[in-house]
Amino acid sequence: MANLTRAMINGYKYLIEDLSDPRTSSWPLLGSPFPALGILTAYLYFVNRIGPSLMANRPAMNLRTVLIIYNIFQVVVSTWLFYECLDGAWLWDYDLRCQPVDYSASPKALRMARGCYCYFILKIIELLDTVFFILRKKFNQVSFLHVYHHTGMVALAWGGTKYLA
Numbered sequence: 001m002a003n004l005t006r007a008m009i010n011g012y013k014y015l016i017e018d019l020s021d022p023r024t025s026s027w028p029l030l031g032s033p034f035p036a037l038g039i040l041t042a043y044l045y046f047v048n049r050i051g052p053s054l055m056a057n058r059p060a061m062n063l064r065t066v067l068i069i070y071n072i073f074q075v076v077v078s079t080w081l082f083y084e085c086l087d088g089a090w091l092w093d094y095d096l097r098c099q100p101v102d103y104s105a106s107p108k109a110l111r112m113a114r115g116c117y118c119y120f121i122l123k124i125i126e127l128l129d130t131v132f133f134i135l136r137k138k139f140n141q142v143s144f145l146h147v148y149h150h151t152g153m154v155a156l157a158w159g160g161t162k163y164l165a
Contacts, residue, residue: 021103023113024165029120029158036124036158040151043127047147051134060137067132077122084115101164113165120157126150 016032017025029035088111089099102109127150133141 020162021101021113021165023103023105023110024117024161027117027161029124030117030162033158036154039124039127040154043130044147044151047130047134047142051131052139055134055137061135063132063136070128070132074122074126077118081115081118081122084111084118088112088115113161116157116161116165120154120161123150123153123157127154 020030024030029039088108093108102112130142130147130150133139
């Protein structure tokens with residue numbers, strides 16, 4: 001049993017520490033999968049249990065101002081991120097074929113890594129889309145596909161930032 005435990009610990013260390021991008025491993029939410037898994041667990045629990053039961057006997061919330069600010073924020077950050085992708089890579093140095101990951105500490109490589117990290121954080125923030133649907137009692141918009149998409153995007157963005165930034 002001790003050997004199995006040791007092998008599991010060594011396998012975890014290899015997967016989470018040795019294979020990861022050393023530039024991003026110390027960044028918030030990336031050192032271990034557990035913070036992101038905790039966020040996703042809380043999201044799924046709210047979306048499937050707490051939110052619907054909380055709103056069952058309450059009127060829909062008016063979130064007009066919050067949604068306007070949230071959507072403006074999303075547009076501004078997404079536009080900036082798109083600019084970063086164009087200016088940092090696609091317009092000048094990258095092509096449409098697969099590119100090897102530049103794990104160096106060059107300014108360009110760090111710019112791309114920061115862009116990946118911002119994308120990951122943006123995917124976490126976008127979990128609020130579903131929260132807003134529930135608080136506004138738009139339960140028909142909270143489909144399995146919607147929840148699956150948002151959950152999967154956070155997980156994939158975490159992996160991309162952790163290993164391939």
